[in-house]
Amino acid sequence: MDFPIFHLDFMGNRWLIAMIAILHVLINHALAVGFAPLVTLMEYRGYLARKTDLEQQKRWDDLAYKFLFVAFVITTTVGAMTGVGIWFSAALVNPASIGSLIRVFYFAWFTEWIVFVGEVILIVIYFLTWKKSNRSDKAKRRHIRFGLILSIFSWITMAVIVGILGFMMDPGNWLSDKTLFNGFTNPLYIPQLLFRTPLAMIMAGCIGLLLVAIFAKKDNPIRPKAFRFVSIWTLIWVPHVVIAGLWYYYKIPDLMIGNLPVALGTQLFQAWYDKLFYVMFGAVGLAVIIGLWTLFNSRRIPKWLMVLPIIGIFIFIGMFERIREFIRKPYVIGEYMYANAIRVEDYPLLQKDGILPHSTFVSVSEVTEENKLEAGENVFLVACTRCHTTSGINSVVNRFERMYGKGNPLNVDAMKTYMRSMHKARYYMPPFPGNEKELDALAYYIKSLQTFPRTIEGAQLNGTPAVEYDIEKIKEHIKK
Numbered sequence: 329m330d331f332p333i334f335h336l337d338f339m340g341n342r343w344l345i346a347m348i349a350i351l352h353v354l355i356n357h358a359l360a361v362g363f364a365p366l367v368t369l370m371e372y373r374g375y376l377a378r379k380t381d382l383e384q385q386k387r388w389d390d391l392a393y394k395f396l397f398v399a400f401v402i403t404t405t406v407g408a409m410t411g412v413g414i415w416f417s418a419a420l421v422n423p424a425s426i427g428s429l430i431r432v433f434y435f436a437w438f439t440e441w442i443v444f445v446g447e448v449i450l451i452v453i454y455f456l457t458w459k460k461s462n463r464s465d466k467a468k469r470r471h472i473r474f475g476l477i478l479s480i481f482s483w484i485t486m487a488v489i490v491g492i493l494g495f496m497m498d499p500g501n502w503l504s505d506k507t508l509f510n511g512f513t514n515p516l517y518i519p520q521l522l523f524r525t526p527l528a529m530i531m532a533g534c535i536g537l538l539l540v541a542i543f544a545k546k547d548n549p550i551r552p553k554a555f556r557f558v559s560i561w562t563l564i565w566v567p568h569v570v571i572a573g574l575w576y577y578y579k580i581p582d583l584m585i586g587n588l589p590v591a592l593g594t595q596l597f598q599a600w601y602d603k604l605f606y607v608m609f610g611a612v613g614l615a616v617i618i619g620l621w622t623l624f625n626s627r628r629i630p631k632w633l634m635v636l637p638i639i640g641i642f643i644f645i646g647m648f649e650r651i652r653e654f655i656r657k658p659y660v661i662g663e664y665m666y667a668n669a670i671r672v673e674d675y676p677l678l679q680k681d682g683i684l685p686h687s688t689f690v691s692v693s694e695v696t697e698e699n700k701l702e703a704g705e706n707v708f709l710v711a712c713t714r715c716h717t718t719s720g721i722n723s724v725v726n727r728f729e730r731m732y733g734k735g736n737p738l739n740v741d742a743m744k745t746y747m748r749s750m751h752k753a754r755y756y757m758p759p760f761p762g763n764e765k766e767l768d769a770l771a772y773y774i775k776s777l778q779t780f781p782r783t784i785e786g787a788q789l790n791g792t793p794a795v796e797y798d799i800e801k802i803k804e805h806i807k808k
């Protein structure tokens with residue numbers, strides 16, 4: 329609560345991060361982590377063919393180069409920008425949690441940066457020296473080795489970040505002994521890494537099929553072979569993803585698993601959750617069918633069919649990320665910091681003193697009869713806006729109305745009673761962090777929002793709420 333409160337009242341802060349992060353994961357997993365080894369292997373496949381059939385080598389080599397071209401263009405532009413974008417947006421929305429993560433993972437972050445720069449340099453070299461490498465066998469072998477090193481670097485950038493993601497879900501014994509080592513060796517680290525690795529390979533395979541269809545034209549003799557090659561690649565990783573996925577699942581703390589159905593009770597997800605694994609198996613199944621089909625006749629496969637496995641696997645990973653983020657709630661860092669950026673250990677103090685006197689960027693530091701609505705808005709900003717808006721996505725008014733019946737006037741006392749034990753009613757919300765006076769001001773403010781819907785504008789520059797209050801008028805209306 330030492331930072332200005334950034335708030336997007338229409339779409340909510342969560343969506344800002346989610347959109348950037350999911351796009352990044354798709355690109356990073358599929359086109360960096362998965363594609364680097366796939367392209368290298370394909371180049372090697374061509375290299376092996378050189379003795380018997382030079383023409384074939386040329387075709388394999390050319391196809392692998394085109395694969396790399398696509399990956400190169402996307403990862404070094406949108407991929408890199410969204411990667412940085414995750415940390416920008418997360419640091420705006422929840423600076424306290426990013427601050428904590430930096431304290432714990434300082435050297436891991438530093439390593440990440442070095443490895444990332446290394447990865448970019450390697451992909452540039454790998455891409456730019458490709459044509460030259462065809463001059464001799466020796467150059468080709470060296471080039472393939474570069475691909476291998478690039479693959480390892482791409483994987484390490486993911487391996488470091490996954491340590492941080494696992495930590496956020498379950499910090500393990502870091503809670504009692506706060507060292508980097510304990511943070512990194514959190515219980516979810518290895519299972520999550522072993523799950524994401526084959527998933528990335530499968531994603532690459534799904535995109536690979538489409539690229540074969542596009543780049544290996546119908547008269548290209550290696551077309552059927554290339555289809556088969558990419559389908560086998562995809563298929564090989566499936567058992568790994570299933571086994572690691574189960575292991576990961578069983579490692580997730582009981583509290584989170586027990587609450588999975590509740591967490592997924594958010595309308596959109598209920599419908600999807602059961603079907604999630606079908607979506608993935610469907611996508612992979614389709615990729616395999618396409619692969620088998622190509623054994624018999626690769627020329628007649630329509631291109632659009634190749635798009636389906638990609639859509640399937642992308643939906644799968646999007647849902648997976650969403651669920652992972654959701655079940656972590658109410659914490660942003662398991663049992664250490666709530667998603668409202670308040671540390672668990674600070675709660676007793678704040679519930680006694682109130683959150684306003686301990687927040688730097690608020691416009692009032694105490695609730696009085698006169699400033700009640702303004703104070704209420706400040707309390708809302710601190711306690712609820714990491715997840716709720718006034719009138720946009722996940723609007724707080726809308727949520728209360730859904731509980732008490734649409735159209736019914738909200739009742740201040742009922743809302744107060746609810747909020748006193750909101751963390752028990754809905755596990756995914758943190759307990760109310762402030763004191764009784766602030767609770768009253770918040771309920772009053774939410775009630776006023778129902779009567780006079782208004783948004784909180786943009787980021788709060790200096791903590792002054794952008795709304796101009798005609799408090800007397802609003803009060804009068806609420807009384808009626």
Ligand code: HEC
Nearest residue numbers: 594595657658667668711712714715727728754756757758
């Ligand atoms: C960690 C994020 C988070 C925080 C912080 C949070 N909420 Fe929520 N809240 C949610 C989510 C997610 C939902 C469920 C949305 C859905 O069902 O789609 C929800 C639902 C609700 C509901 C409806 C509950 C029901 O049973 O249907 C109310 C009321 C509510 N929140 C009020 C608040 C208030 C008031 C605050 C601030 C004191 C707050 N929330 C803070 C995430 C949060």
